[in-house]
Amino acid sequence: MVKIVINRALSWLWLPLMLVWVQAAAAGVIVAAGGGAEGDVGDTGSWSYRLYRKLVQNGDVTGDGRIKVVILSTADEDSFLPDYFVWLGASSATNVKVASLADANNAAIVAPLQDADVVFIKGGDQGVYYDAWNGTLLESSIRTVVVTRGGAIGGTSAGAMSLPQYSFAGGQDLISLDVLTDAKTPYLNDASDGGSGIHTDFLGFVANALIDTHFTKRGRLGRLLGLLGKAVQDNNATGILAIGIEEQTGIAVTGTSAEVVGTGSVDFIQQTGSTVLRRDSGRPLYYTHLRLDRLTEGWQFDLSSKLPNLSTRPATAVAVSYPGDGSANSGALTIQGDYPSDAQQFAHTVLYAPDAYSAPTGSASPYIKSSLGLIDAQNTDSRGAIQQSIFRALYDYPSYTGFLVAFSGQLERTSTSPDNLQFKRNTAQSGSEAATIVLDGKALTYKDLSPYVSLEDSGSGTLKAAAFVNLAVDVLAESNATSRGATYNTRTHSVVGGP
Structure with missing residues (x-):
């Protein structure tokens, strides 16, 4: 047994960091999807079949012989996703609407999580999720599923952006041009309280990471660079990994390995020892010597070393x-x-x-x-x-x-x-x-091309997402x-x- 002694005066600093580490170490598979329409029930060739079924394959963690999926959102939902997860192999799947703080602290509403094996957070607005769910019975119940039981958790779009340690959940509609023009644009702030729009006290299941979604479709490279700079500066944490996930694409995290699945790319961006960051109000972002690993399906990225796994690279990868x-x-x-x-x-x-x-x-x-x-x-x-x-x-x-x-x-x-x-x-x-x-x-x-045609293709079938190691x-x-x-x-x- 390991005994941990924490100086009471420093507990406010160490406990959140320990909690994030424990969550990442104990969780089952974590799936973060970039948004976009899922495939139809019965379509085994779709991106969502390849990605979402990894949540179900995490298995029965309650020991009741069943795999139960709970699907969370703040809105009324149709039966598509429950039907989809049952088709993927779940014993049951249920929509749970949690639209307010009162809902999130209502034991009757949160009850379906008591015996859940998988939690899935739908798209929507991660700022609304943060305001309605943070610090509630719902959040602690999610943590019980994932941390205590080793259950699986996934999310798409806003749901995926809610999962990492550094969650951009301020409720503001920031675009790349905003932050490229003004590195401290007010759109980086929280619409509710005016503080930082990047929160470190939410779910935090992907340690030392920041996730953005709809990444290519909405041209969010500049936006993610601006978010990374703010997260680094606000938290004095130079080791943050920024992850940009394209639509109909995602990562499945098992342990420290993130497997890329889907039609597009996942961009992993980090500072290097030579990076220089300058952020001033009313002035454009200045950010140099960043490393970008842009990966497509078949690639794996190690979240511990923060490097692509070259030993498992696709056969289509070309050394350059x-x-x-x-x-x-x-x-x-x-x-x-x-x-x-x-x-x-x-x-x-x-x-x-x-x-x-x-x-x-x-x-x-x-x-x-x-x-x-x-x-x-x-x-x-x-x-x-x-x-x-x-x-x-x-x-x-x-x-x-x-x-x-x-x-x-x-x-x-x-x-x-x-x-x-x-x-x-x-x-x-x-x-x-x-x-x-x-x-x-x-x-x-190395460079590579996705095996799938990009969502941005004009109809010729020739445009595919490109992958790069160490751009x-x-x-x-x-x-x-x-x-x-x-x-x-x-x-x-x-x-x-x-x-």
Whole structure:
């Protein structure tokens, strides 16, 4: 028996951390899905069949010979999901509506969890879930199922975002452009009390992690980077793992292994020893030297080492290595984020709509060598196709650098320093500068493609989610500011200067 002695004065700090560790260690399978429609009952080829049945396969943990699923939401629900889980092998499945604090503390409403083997949280609004369920009998009952019994827990969309230690549950509709323009945008706050929208006192079943959903469909790469920066800074915790999960895709966590299942990708983003983070009110996010592992079905990610499991990589994975720096650039240029023809100054401009994905050679001179680019890259009408397409282009050109330039962003270089790009406000636009997201393939070791056609495909059947091991990400802005001052060398793939 291990005896743990905790200094009473420090108990407020250690107990939550211990609780999260115990939850992660004792839980059965944990499933987090990115949202999107489930397959029909009887469709064994669907993503949800492959993912959700892992919850049922966790088995009977009450010892009553039955597998009982409880499905939670704050709204009235139809019979689809109960029928679906029974088809997957559950003995019974029941919708339980818990719409308020009073409901969540009502023993009669929460009673179905007393003998549950699986808990599943539907999509909705994770901010509403937090306000209605946090600190209640319902939350403690969920914990009993998962921690005490070793039962399974899953969630989709808002349900998945409720599961990690760092839960973005503030009830605000944050988009990528908000945080790329203002790193401390009020949309990061809690709509209910004005405090942080990232909560560490909710379910917490996935330790040291933050989850965002609908990740590609809603172009949430910038949003997740902003959330990660806030979570790191607010909690003084540099080891947080940000997980972006696409629709009709998810992870099944067993122990410390997260298996990717579904049609799209799951993005695992973390800081490195070289990361620099700057967040100031009213100024764009500045965040450098981040690591991104973007994985598709067949890949596994170890949540302990925070690395992809290369020993179980799919047979379709292709090893890649950097061929070396190319020839020098020449000539001054400016790329405005709102000016379509400026995209021709990338070596390859990435197309995404209405035709199938492609990356034709840029037609302008001078241009940026070894580059892929999109302008107006946070366009809300096409952000899903944009995000999917830039990664698909990097699959074809893995040693290149990809640039996602928002309409209020601008890239510049001078004839005296043609290898170094500066990041500035688009002078043709009023308002604040938006940071540019830079995707750098220099350190890549593997690439892969999903076996399934992307939800963002235009109908040709050619666009698939791309997977990468060890892609570098930089969020750059305000090259002319004394507190930032960084440029990006497109020849050597390096951030130059800065804080």
